[in-house]
Amino acid sequence: MNLTTDRKIQWCPGCGNFGIYNALKTVLEKAIDEKRVKQENIVLVSGIGCYGYITNYYHLNSFHTIHGRVPPLLTGIKLANPELIPIGFVGDGDAFAEGMSHTIHIARRNSNAKLILHNNGVYGLTTGQFTPTSPKGFKSKSTPFGNPENPINPVTLMLVSQATFVARGFSGDIKHLQYIFDEMLKHRGFAFVEVLQPCVTFNNTYQFYKERVYKLEETDYKIGDFNLALQKSLEWGEKIPIGIFYRSELPTYEDLVLRGLDLFYDRSVPDLKDIVKEFI
């Protein structure tokens, strides 16, 4: 299986998007080859940013949508046909600026969809403005005197929003990212993966992250304790944990809303003649 398309990838050399793109491609190709998922059932949804063109580079169903609105689209797709596997890509602007409320609501709904955050802490496509995840004091084109805002911690936010799978990876460690994406794919419910990535042109954090990240699974960290996960999510400084912070299995939004209804295959239209009788 090869999911490559004939499109020329147009990211800066060394862009963190390559790591995410390649890691997911390997994971999906393997899953299709091993017949764990059907190729035609995967649907990729992306928002707006340099990363947004990612849907052009996979030979998979896709919907390249507008800024910030990826989560409701994912839920709509899953509801319409639960056989589909919707995987969303969002940037830090999509997820926490323009589309903040959708990101929180999809998590607390536990919609059975995946969301991958390309977190580079800068608006690259518009050539270098700060984002909701940029550190305080960050000097960007729109904050020449330093970012006056406190950054959002995506992992903490998703935990308190009751996401049932919360993980963090680093685009510079593709093998580890593959492991996380594979676990994400297996999760039934809303899965959120933050990927720390450099923007080589406007915010090159490659060295910064490389020196600081460590893997949760290489420590005695146990997945499943919410309070522990919350505490762990706050660790940010000399050491930055990556790996799976939290996982739990709960009924999904689609389970609760559909209650056995099949919207895609059941095309029967009820007889209105009987229904309107009630209005007489």
Place this chain on the structure above:
Amino acid sequence: MDFSIFIGGQAGEGIKRGSMLIGKVFNRYGYHVFIMNDYGSLIRGGTDYTEIRVASREIHTSYNRFDYMFAFHRDVFEKYRGMAKENCFTLTSNDFPYDDIIKEREAEPFMKPSIVLGVLSYMLRIPENFVEGVIEDDLKKNAPKNIELFRAGYKLAEERGFNSIRLLKGDKTPKPLLYGNDAIGLGAVKGGLKVYAAYPITPSTTLLDFLAKNAEKFHIVALQLEDEIAAINLAIGSAYAGVRSMVGTSGAGLDLMGEAITLAGATETPIVILDVMRVGPSTGAPTYTEQGDVNLALNIGHGEFPRIVLAPGDVGEAFEVTALALRFAWWYQTPVIILSDKHISESARTTEIVEEDKAFLKLHPKTFSLSFSDHYPPMVKTYDKEIDGEYHRYKITPDGISPYAPPSTPDVVVHTNSTEHTEEGYSSSLPETLTKMKEKRVRKMKTIEDDFKLMRFINVFGEGSVAVVSFGSPKGAILEAMENLGIKFVQVVSLEPFPTDAVIEELKGVQKIISVEQNSFGQFADLFERKTGLRIDKRILKYDGRPFSPWALRSMFEEVLNEPNN
């Protein structure tokens, strides 16, 4: 026989629910019924009222003057007493013990309308057992208490010797008594609706409630989202995945949906957007009626993309138009906006649920000879590998409509793209791509225009050298106002594409044109003049949030008729 009953009180006194019960009694008793709810934007208190109009002939709107006035508080009576007809029977809390009857029987304040029903039944000598049968049917477990109240009202009216006349059982077969929003919901189901998404906003909320309550029966889901933006983006996701979806809102919510409407236009995703218009701008008067969103519906969203805007004129048309809107959205793969308003959506009338317009079906006989309950995807240009070759979401075709396939189709990759795209659906901003795709969408709009020319989408009533042109809810008042005046009435159902040729043809030989609409700018009149090149001689505009009264409109028509011809 044509009379109107006023029931006034505070929010929480069951006026809306009670008027439906009373309406049902008259419907089953063989009369036409129209119910108009006038209420404020609050949950308790205020001065709300309902008009229940009952007639032996077909009626189309509220009369806005009353033969009977029942008021649970003095202030609501004082506020509206000017709308009483001569010899109007009035019964306010000053001269009738509504509250004591409730208290004595340990009933709830929201059951007060059942007392009114008792008084009315005595005064019109409608058999008690007949009325009690309707109460039982309608209120189920709440029936016994309401029957008690009904009897108390009846008995007290008898004791006080209120005047009574015998209202004979009418000869009309009872028809469904539907709110406009119920009819829109039923029409959507008829059109194959599977996903309805919304954020509560008056006066569209009752549609969300209606669909949610009946979701199981209708085999649909009706969802409340965090905002209008999420609602429409979710619906677009569902449509992309292959099921029919629709959103409902009011003007302020439509504003929020703008970016997603252009998304649907650019990605060619079928979506139906209902706007139940209310008084704007901004928060305006949320519970009152207006037709102020014509320009918004015609222009919402940046850039250029094909769209259809339909405006039903009454409850029956609301059903028909909604079912068609879903068909159009899927056939043309583009957004369709339905413009309803508070006076259609939150008023109820006895109406026939008619089969949908066959004109569109005739236009595409092959597609529509299939019963859409048995074929998937329903009534859409389905992708066929043998004819179309490799799947390209935005394949260039003569009519601008590309073959459709949902994700999950084996050997098909569906690339849907909000950025300008190649036929395959890949992002591209090359000049030739932009030109090609813009021309594709222009051709699609042309196809829609050509189809709509054949379907006409106007309704024509009466004959005369003076013509009235209008759209939407004023239809009802116009139909009643023009009776025997020798006036012709052309109602426009499709605002985009505008049925220019059909309108011009109908207005040939007409000396004077009057427009009627419910806003202050004359948005419809402007559109009409722009599209037809004809001049409107008199613009009748109303913008006080209250529906047109047929008698008031009639005297305005008479004025025009009496002007000397120049």
